[in-house]
Amino acid sequence: MLDDMLDYIEHIRERPVWQNIPDQVRGKFQQALPQQASDLAEVHQRFMQEVLPYAVGNSHPGFMGWVQGGGTPVGMLAEMLAAGLNANLGGRDQMPIEVEKQVTQWMRELFQFPDSASGLFVTGTSIANFIAVLVARTKALGLASRRQGLAASPQRLVAYASIGAHACVSQAIDMAGIGIDALRLIPVNAAFEMDIAQLEAAIAADRVAGYTPFLIAGTAGTVDVGAIDDLDAIANVAQAQGLWFHIDGAYGALAMLSAEIAPRLKGIERADSIAFDFHKWAQVQYDAGYILVRDGQWHFDTFATPTSYLKRETRGIAAGERWPCDFGPDLSRGFRALKAWFTIQVYGVEQLGKMIEHTCELAQYLQQRIQQEAALELLAPVNLNIVCFRYRANQQSDADDLNRDIVFELHESGIAAPSTTKVNAQLAIRVALVNHRTTRVDIDKMIDAVLRFGAQLTQQNQS
């Protein structure tokens, strides 16, 4: 099994990025609950034939859709070790928790957070944002709000993020019971960064109207175009207004690993909390989200729930004052930290930083190629590693359909897999260069295919 998987990774370039799942394969997954034992080798054969070929393709160098990491053999082997241990990191006195704490210490160092900062591995940034909103709420309304909920509070909490913020920020506000309408979406400037004057105006208007502003969520690397909000300016506003400053740095925060890009994230070191994913730019296997909170005490106070069966002892397995389960909603937790610990050590910050810079250089290369082709146009300035462009249609009104069809053709051909988004209400082919395996050859293949499909589809539409 291990050999098969290593072969798969070694030869992934020779495969299509993605392929349609045949009905007959999908149909095999409607069997009744197995009563009898099956041979392991047979089940593995089924995996090889029916599952492996029909994955989404994010390990493939031609995968450029959404923002997804490519994984590494190191991360894969670490996952195997973690599975072998079958560790549960909810709590108790065990070395795996020290590994997680080690990663937390590294993250404090990377983001220049104090020793009192706390951190926790979670599934992804969606949950990390949710945790941050809850901690900010507890600080804004006091500990009693954990008992009484929002209903008992006369304060009407409101939060702020830019219109470019990821949808999971409003989802976090929703899950926290604050209500989606309480998230004020602030317009962006020409660089797709939160407009600071409008942020200040919105806070002032809310105060006049009797609301209680409590949180600003800046974004480091927006999902559509890779914009980085002016984090220093947001930190100033948050400080002046006494608000919690959270950063959704899902993929962008770890650009701190690159000495070249880090200065663009200036102000990140002033955040109250940062949510990010090791499974995106850092290439750690899914899933590996992370929440870092400056004030570890508020983080603890937001989640700690004394129960007698989880009593902390001074000796033995149940020793330890604070357990990971005191910092989030999960009690049972897998050993996500191990794959991050292996990845950071085996590659080192310099190499990880270079890899991140390389994806940004590829974005610049792609921008050049687009600018050299009359049939193509850029739809947003190229920030970091995301490029939004489209094929020019004869009729402006056909452009969205044409480009959507081009992306369908790219996916179904297995040549490359960008995704789509809307930029200024126009459908864009969106290329997010995250995978460490992607090279200029893959960019050329993708662009050549866009030109070919674009010309074919334009001709078909005319006839």
Ligand SMILES: *Cc1c(COP(=O)(O)O)cnc(C)c1O
């Ligand atoms: C990917 C992403 C998220 C969501 O993170 P998950 O790990 O998928 O939960 C949130 N915000 C931004 C900016 C993202 O790129």
